[in-house]
Amino acid sequence: MSSERTLTLARAGREAVIWEMENNPEVFMIGQDIVGTGGVFRTAEGLAKRFGRDRIVESPISETGVIGLATGAAMAGMRPLVEMAYIDFIGVCFNALANFAAKTHYMSGGQYSVPMVLIAGTGGGYSNAAQHSQCLYSLLAHMPGMKIVVPSNAYDAKGLMHSAIRDDNPVVFLYAKAVAGLGFLGKPHPRAMMAVPEEPYVVPFGKARISREGSDITLVGLGYTSVLALDAADLLMQDDISAEVVDLRSLVPLDRESICASVAKTGRLVVADEDYGSYGVSAEVLAAVAEKIPSALRAPARRVTFPDISIPFARQMEYHVLPSAQTIADAARAVVRGGA
Amino acid sequence: MSDVVVPADLWEVDAQAVVVSWLYRDGAVVKQGQVIAEVMIEKVQFDIVAPSDGVLHHKIPANGTFDRGEAFATVNAE
């Protein structure tokens, strides 16, 4: 009998991919550098050797063509995984994903489904500037027909990847780079590493996770900010503020019930999102509360987000505006002190 | 008892290695061939597997460095 192992997100997600590929011969991966380097974010490390190049398909720099091709293979019943490195590249092929892949089931009246998974890395905080540091959560979540998941830890990463590959809809599976455990970002974040069972299991979509119970304020996070919210909760304990942390992990479908249940309990809310602030995830969380439990709030809610600006290169500027455990805790204290 | 080392053919450069992460804690029971650690030499990351079945003993913690050829852990038969 062997012991528990602690994995990084990237490794755990890859384990799910391997299991699904071993158990379904029509699951294949396509993307740039997946053979030569195992993918820039290690999503395909070792897979070409294990499964061969018919199933780990290296592609040129042709995002529109590749997503289109994957969509067609999915419509024919295969299960493609499209490895797109940085989510920032989605701009090149947005039509192929959001207008075609995501809408085909609807437009065909249910005749065709598109069981495809798009895997990409999100986020910044490592000086990779405006075009390689984005989250784009709201851009993707806004379009009907796709499911979007963002795990914040290794256990969820594996379970959500199993769910993603088995789902019959287009799923966008996003690795928050700051917590994924990637070779070029130093030591993996300890909160993201976790014991992961060796056998397959699913984490269902549409269910948020209460990663820490508390009574005074609800902190909602996604991906990197979910981990930051836990760090903020530790800081808040020093001020005797008990924070409950809600890890959204599933953006579409969104678990509005869990968000509202937590805010109904605590009466206070801070939403932390690494994406641009306006028109996004934080607004959707606030809308859920305003629509369903408007009188539950004892003080105005606050959001801690990246501002509505391009992501600057110089770290003096980038780190100044990126959400942090400190800024989340500050917002929480302001909500606690400002309210009834 | 067997030593856990980075295979000599992977260690080309004259630099120290660093343990990026341990997948199994100190004292865990491991099986031969399981990936037990992620190690980085210069800019390249490697998966290191257990050389035999047994109990893992860390000699270098996560973030710690070690030299070429040095055993950074051992696996003792139970």
Add this chain to the structure above:
Amino acid sequence: MHELTAERRIWMYRTMVKSRAVDDRLNSLYLDGKTPIFDFRAGILPGELHPSNGQEPCAVGVCAHLGPDDSITTGHRPHHVAIAKGVDLKRMVAEILGRATGLSGGRGGHMHIYDKAVNFGSSGIIAEGIGPAAGMAFAAKFRGRQSVAIAYIGEGAANAGAFHEVLNLAGIYKLPFILVVEDNAWAVSVPKSYSTSVPRNSDRAAGYGIPGEYVSGNDPDLIFAAAGRAVERARGGEGSTLLELQTTRLKGHFVPDALAYMSADERKAMVDMNPIYRDRLTAEGVLTNQEAQSLEAEALAEVEAAFEYAMHSRFPNPEAAFDCVYA
């Protein structure tokens, strides 16, 4: 059309030396502070760095024909082209080091180098600069100017949609536009032999009704000749050209690239043109050895001054992040 004079050849060599000195210095600054666990965030030069070591001939051979009114867009490997185009070297190095005195005040960093004074801009998403260069060519033609616009891409970008769309536009609008493909044979870890359905992208130009030319050997003089033909066509109102230039990426894709996906033979086969061009110029009597040494010392002094300037420049005010969102 410009002749290949001794003066121009000396300029090309001097610029290759200058460019290499900048990249060598950046490479070592980059690695500083990033060990033992490699971490993009750490050190004086964080983020990604895509060095141009080896590709200098592609920059100098083309830019030798250009003036400040000619426009260039390029991608994530911009340094050699920026330097050859005459970008402000001090402010470029300051930008790469994220200083307030940088060309973009530290907002862009190494992949996003802009110098409007010489009509140069680089950006990071593959193939996205092709359309804008064609647009600058469109503006030049609209205004009856003689200037040309050039987009630099790698051979990997020739498989992206924009390559095909914009070449077709260049064909139908007969733009004073040149698409320069730097063929270093690798798109990160993907070889051209795998990714591209034909051996030469220059042959694809015929599919868009424009001439294409392939230049082998990473040779500044041959590149100069081919670029001269393309620039003459463009300035003369005869339209666009696709130039594909064989070159070599001596340091791999980016600094932490260990080139593990290349065979030992492939790595050994990479040739550094800088010393070869020097030997050619001295052998042909264009430069004496002493003149070459003194030219190299001058170039290095200029580079040193640029780094001094950058290293002593202040960092941006954090609140400056909020400027420049809108005009």
